[in-house]
Amino acid sequence: MSGDSHKTVIKGNTSKYVKLNVGGSLHYTTIGTLTKHDTMLRAMFSGRMEVLTDSEGWILIDRCGKHFGTILNFLRDGTLPLPENRRELYELLQEAKYYLVQDLVKLIEAALKKKEELEPICKVPLITSTREEQQLVSSTMKPVVKLICNRHNNKYSYTSNSDDNLLKNLELFDKLSLRFNGRILFIKDVIGSSEICCWSYYGHGQKIAEVCCTSIVYGTDKKHTKVEFPEARIYEDTLNVLLYEHRDKGPDAELLQATRGYTVGGNGYHSDEDVDEKLDLVDKLRRK
Numbered sequence: 001m002s003g004d005s006h007k008t009v010i011k012g013n014t015s016k017y018v019k020l021n022v023g024g025s026l027h028y029t030t031i032g033t034l035t036k037h038d039t040m041l042r043a044m045f046s047g048r049m050e051v052l053t054d055s056e057g058w059i060l061i062d063r064c065g066k067h068f069g070t071i072l073n074f075l076r077d078g079t080l081p082l083p084e085n086r087r088e089l090y091e092l093l094q095e096a097k098y099y100l101v102q103d104l105v106k107l108i109e110a111a112l113k114k115k116e117e118l119e120p121i122c123k124v125p126l127i128t129s130t131r132e133e134q135q136l137v138s139s140t141m142k143p144v145v146k147l148i149c150n151r152h153n154n155k156y157s158y159t160s161n162s163d164d165n166l167l168k169n170l171e172l173f174d175k176l177s178l179r180f181n182g183r184i185l186f187i188k189d190v191i192g193s194s195e196i197c198c199w200s201y202y203g204h205g206q207k208i209a210e211v212c213c214t215s216i217v218y219g220t221d222k223k224h225t226k227v228e229f230p231e232a233r234i235y236e237d238t239l240n241v242l243l244y245e246h247r248d249k250g251p252d253a254e255l256l257q258a259t260r261g262y263t264v265g266g267n268g269y270h271s272d273e274d275v276d277e278k279l280d281l282v283d284k285l286r287r288k
Contacts (some may be wrong), residue, residue: 005054011047018045021058025065033075040100041075067095074104082111089115122181128191137202140185143241144202147173148189153196154225159217162227169197169213169229176238183245184238197227201237203244209237 010018014032021027035042043049052060061068070092074080083089089112096104127133127146137144149170177186189195197213211233217226 005052005060007050008053009047009049010045010051010059019058020061020068021054022061022065022068023063025068026058027065027068027072029072033072036075037101037103039075039102040098063095063098067092071095071099071101071104074101078103079107082108086112086115122178122186124177125185125187126190127187128189133187133189136185136187138205142183142185143244144185144187144200145173145176145238145241146187146189146200146202148195148198148200149173150190150196153194156216156223156225159224159226162225165213165227165229166197168231169199169227169234172229172231172234176234180238180242183242196225199234199237201241203241208241208244211237 010031012031014030014035016031017028018031018034019026019028031045034045044051054060070080074096083092089108093105093108093112096108125132125136127136133146147169149166151166173186173188176184180186195212195214199211199213200207201209211230213228213230215226215228217224
């Protein structure tokens, strides 16, 4: 499909087949399909507009051809199953608008509106095995924070504050996942580990930090499991993992040194202002 291109007018019987080259994607369809609805394609193939063709008779359309087959299917049938993926829907919407396929535009916009109404703000995958964890960590471009919280893994009795601290860890996980859900992938391990309460941090598929919140203490007659809530350390490592965001090779030594020397909430209390201050520092250093 090389050679000189020229403009021509296409018209003829609705059963006549035409060859379309849409951004390198090749399609073969009838004039009847292209003119079935009141769209830009009807104008192009009913003799009202000139079209560009090459020396081999392919009609050239300077547009990405990824979704053109879907456009043709809608013109043929008047309906079609829409993609589930939001990005695919937006891409198809742009093509439908370009070709002025108004009925398809309305269909896609209604589907997107429905997704906005039903789709949760924050999604947290629950994993049950090491394999699931590895797949999630290796397939995302985002930094990852994982919380293991399995109270039933304990072999001993808990100390008096342990249940309260377990709940505090869970509440902080929920708070952080809502705050950073667009920038960090938060995952929760509910079955697949022998740990009771442990935070893990990943950047570019590699574990970079871990905060284990449990220890064994000895009472007068038996062992007890103690669950702690190291709030400052959890906050610190969660904010530091953002240094791996949008970086091909992770943060350099200067970035790590600068952020490790900065601690929010010295008394264990973290206001939104504390977190925003540290977050501003992380973003400022990363942009250097």
